[in-house]
Amino acid sequence: MGKHQCRIIIPDLDSQVDQNEEWIYVEKDGRRLKLRLHDYGQLYKIPGLYEKIFYEELNCDSPSVVCGLLGDALRETGNPDGDLRVFDFGAGNGMVGEKIKQLGCELLVGVDILPEAKEATERDRPGLYDRYYVLNLADLEDDIRKRLESYNFNTLVTVAALGFNDIPTQAFLNAFNLLQDEAWVAFNIRDRFLSESDDTGYRQALESMINNNFEIMKETRYCHRLSLNGEELCYHAIVGRKTGNVDIASFVSN
Numbered sequence: 001m002g003k004h005q006c007r008i009i010i011p012d013l014d015s016q017v018d019q020n021e022e023w024i025y026v027e028k029d030g031r032r033l034k035l036r037l038h039d040y041g042q043l044y045k046i047p048g049l050y051e052k053i054f055y056e057e058l059n060c061d062s063p064s065v066v067c068g069l070l071g072d073a074l075r076e077t078g079n080p081d082g083d084l085r086v087f088d089f090g091a092g093n094g095m096v097g098e099k100i101k102q103l104g105c106e107l108l109v110g111v112d113i114l115p116e117a118k119e120a121t122e123r124d125r126p127g128l129y130d131r132y133y134v135l136n137l138a139d140l141e142d143d144i145r146k147r148l149e150s151y152n153f154n155t156l157v158t159v160a161a162l163g164f165n166d167i168p169t170q171a172f173l174n175a176f177n178l179l180q181d182e183a184w185v186a187f188n189i190r191d192r193f194l195s196e197s198d199d200t201g202y203r204q205a206l207e208s209m210i211n212n213n214f215e216i217m218k219e220t221r222y223c224h225r226l227s228l229n230g231e232e233l234c235y236h237a238i239v240g241r242k243t244g245n246v247d248i249a250s251f252v253s254n
Contacts, residue, residue: 006046008053010228022228024053037228044093044120051095060225062188066159066237067099070186073217073239074103084184087111087153089137089175090161093120094128100157101128109151111135111175113167137171148178155179158187160224162202169205170248176209177245185214188224188237209246216240 006028022037028046035042043050054060074084084105088097091110100108110132112118118132131151135144156179161167176185193202210216217240224235 006049008049008057010057024228040092041114041116044114044116047120047124050093050120054225055095058225058228059223060160061222062160062224062235062237063096063099065220065222066157066186066188066239067096067103069218069220069237069239070155070157070184071103073184077217079184084155085151085153086155086157087148087151087175087178088129089156089158089172090167091121091129091132092117092161094125096157096159097121097128098125105155107151107153109133109148109153111137111148113137137174138168140174145174145178153179153183155184156186160188162187162189162193169201173205173209173246173248176213176242177248179242181242181244183242184239185242186237186239188235190224191221191234191236194236205246208250210240213242213244213246214240215243 006026009025009027009032011023011025023034024037026033026035026046026049033042037043037053040050043053073079084100084103085107086100086105086109088100088108088110091097091112094110097108097110108129110118110121110129112132112134113136115134118134121128121132156175158167158172158175162172172187179185189202189206194206216238219236219238221234221236223232225233227233
């Protein structure tokens with residue numbers, strides 16, 4: 001993978017700046033760019049920049065935590081090595097896909113809404129995925145649904161993609177419903193989206209899913225990464241098994 005030929009400047013931000021509003025300066029080819037950390041499409045265009053910011057500077061640990069928790073659950077239940085048919089939803093540039101591959105899988109399919117994510121994956125991690133689609137699963141057409149269902153996924157992994165308008169609840173639950181019953185589901189989510197004050201729809205959707213369609217096998221609270229001010233951003237990592245499809249229309253309004 002190519003090295004980032006740029007200089008990162010982290011500004012002094014007000015402590016009230018929200019996670020999805022954080023920004024940095026990047027100096028490249030004599031130009032200074034102002035980039036939001038959640039403007040993934042722009043970050044992916046510069047080889048190695050995403051990794052430099054999130055993993056080297058801000059100590060992001062979510063791919064290791066979520067995939068490690070999934071690996072623990074698989075071992076504890078005696079799941080055969082190599083039989084995973086994985087749907088990596090919100091696949092980004094393949095950082096999570098690399099961790100999934102280490103678990104051993106028969107099939108790895110990535111989906112992201114950003115064409116820049118697919119381009120970065122093909123540039124930096126060629127051959128990692130068996131298939132990689134640029135799709136909006138919030139608006140899932142029948143032909144796309146049938147194509148994805150034909151893969152017979154038995155595992156869904158979604159890391160650092162839920163909330164903050166990255167993946168709406170409709171898209172996540174559409175992905176969930178593509179799975180076979182008894183499929184593994186591994187994801188993480190910021191603690192605020194599980195609180196009573198959540199207004200994104202995720203708390204309601206996840207509560208309904210957990211009560212009716214999903215059995216939690218493992219869960220942990222941990223530091224997803226540091227903010228630009230050095231504060232810990234706490235997330236929950238959850239691994240479990242699907243017990244049935246979600247009736248999305250009954251409670252999801254966004």
